[in-house]
Amino acid sequence: MKSLYLDYAATTPCAPEVAKLISECLTLDGNFANPASRSHRFGWQAEQAVEKARGQVAELLNADPREVVWTSGATESNNLAIKGRVEYLRLETPDIPLHIITSSIEHKAVLDTVAYLEKFHNVDVTYLTPDADGLILPSQVEGALRDDTCLVTLMAVNNELGTITDIPAIAKLLKKHSAVFHVDAAQAVGKMVVNVQAWDVDLLSLSAHKFYGPKGIGALYVRREPQVKIISQMHGGGHERGMRSGTLPTHQLAGMGEATRLVSEQLSDDETRIRTLRDRLWQGIEILGDVHLNGHESQRVANHLNVSFGGVDGEILLASLAKVAVSSGSACTSASVEPSYVLKAIGRSDVLAHAGLRMSVGRYTTADDIEQVISEISRVVTLLRKQ
Numbered sequence: 001m002k003s004l005y006l007d008y009a010a011t012t013p014c015a016p017e018v019a020k021l022i023s024e025c026l027t028l029d030g031n032f033a034n035p036a037s038r039s040h041r042f043g044w045q046a047e048q049a050v051e052k053a054r055g056q057v058a059e060l061l062n063a064d065p066r067e068v069v070w071t072s073g074a075t076e077s078n079n080l081a082i083k084g085r086v087e088y089l090r091l092e093t094p095d096i097p098l099h100i101i102t103s104s105i106e107h108k109a110v111l112d113t114v115a116y117l118e119k120f121h122n123v124d125v126t127y128l129t130p131d132a133d134g135l136i137l138p139s140q141v142e143g144a145l146r147d148d149t150c151l152v153t154l155m156a157v158n159n160e161l162g163t164i165t166d167i168p169a170i171a172k173l174l175k176k177h178s179a180v181f182h183v184d185a186a187q188a189v190g191k192m193v194v195n196v197q198a199w200d201v202d203l204l205s206l207s208a209h210k211f212y213g214p215k216g217i218g219a220l221y222v223r224r225e226p227q228v229k230i231i232s233q234m235h236g237g238g239h240e241r242g243m244r245s246g247t248l249p250t251h252q253l254a255g256m257g258e259a260t261r262l263v264s265e266q267l268s269d270d271e272t273r274i275r276t277l278r279d280r281l282w283q284g285i286e287i288l289g290d291v292h293l294n295g296h297e298s299q300r301v302a303n304h305l306n307v308s309f310g311g312v313d314g315e316i317l318l319a320s321l322a323k324v325a326v327s328s329g330s331a332c333t334s335a336s337v338e339p340s341y342v343l344k345a346i347g348r349s350d351v352l353a354h355a356g357l358r359m360s361v362g363r364y365t366t367a368d369d370i371e372q373v374i375s376e377i378s379r380v381v382t383l384l385r386k387q
């Protein structure tokens with residue numbers, strides 16, 4: 001059996017179309033120049049490629065191109081949005097009390113950023129806890145809102161469970177409040193329609209490598225009307241209208257633009273096909289019995305399947321599934337042997353949290369791959385349960 005990749009939620013391979021475009025932006029005979037070079041044709045061409053990509057990302061999000069700020073990925077976008085907003089408010093009125101609402105199942109790039117502000121910038125934080133299905137409800141946000149709430153930061157799709165937060169309903173609640181709404185949409189772009197106007201959000205993070213673009217590139221959407229002011233976290237040449245300095249990587253951006261174009265073109269086909277494969281995978285392993293679905297059954301993106309197997313040790317299970325690339329909990333936390341904090345937050349015991357597998361299907365997964373994975377998991381789980 002060849003190795004099979006079922007970890008598209010951790011990262012995706014570049015689409016071949018994307019890889020081709022990237023390779024055309026590297027060498028002297030390609031579009032390699034500094035997009036900020038104003039004095040020659042090489043620079044103008046690079047700038048053209050970068051602005052084309054900006055237009056493509058803006059179009060996908062239903063934003064204005066001037067609202068797209070390039071970053072190195074969703075980690076940086078989250079830092080820029082959250083720290084950048086708080087620092088702006090502190091600059092305006094240094095002693096004002098500030099309160100942030102987030103959830104206990106955010107990505108570490110949000111949780112650690114918020115914890116930093118709590119520790120060093122005297123910000124008060126409310127961590128909403130999910131229900132047993134992994135959902136954060138609009139009513140919880142409503143209940144936590146205070147006069148001094150300056151920021152609500154929640155993910156559109158949870159990276160471990162695939163569960164979808166009702167972002168438009170939360171935005172509606174915030175309509176009459178001065179709090180800014182930031183959404184980490186790293187797991188949503190490419191899996192569902194992300195429309196910043198329909199969603200009515202102020203700041204939104206995305207990352208190219210989650211939707212068949214290259215790693216190390218992403219964007220932060222920053223609303224212009226009404227304008228959301230943030231303080232740069234990276235100081236230098238004043239690129240990106242002063243919000244993020246640093247020479248723009250033409251090749252990465254051309255790749256991200258192309259990945260965005262492919263999403264616009266293929267989203268609904270991808271979604272239907274991937275959902276069928278994911279549902280077949282669930283059907284194939286559910287019959288093993290004592291298999292627990294983590295996360296809401298239907299309020300979930302099409303590619304995710306997170307399950308816990310009763311009666312097996314999580315680490316032995318993962319080690320025995322050497323030919324199938326999956327995650328135990330989130331890839332970002334799997335360096336430690338702590339049970340996933342997300343699975344713990346939805347009420348799973350340590351044992352079941354440890355025995356959790358996140359499988360994520362993608363554009364290049366075939367029906368044959370799924371059948372092989374089902375038979376491999378069935379073989380391994382049956383064997384381990386006999387021991």
Ligand SMILES: *Cc1c(COP(=O)(O)O)cnc(C)c1O
Binds near residue numbers: 210
């Ligand atoms: C992957 C991911 C991130 C981090 O994005 P990078 O571009 O890898 O820094 C942040 N949030 C969520 C929800 C993610 O899935």
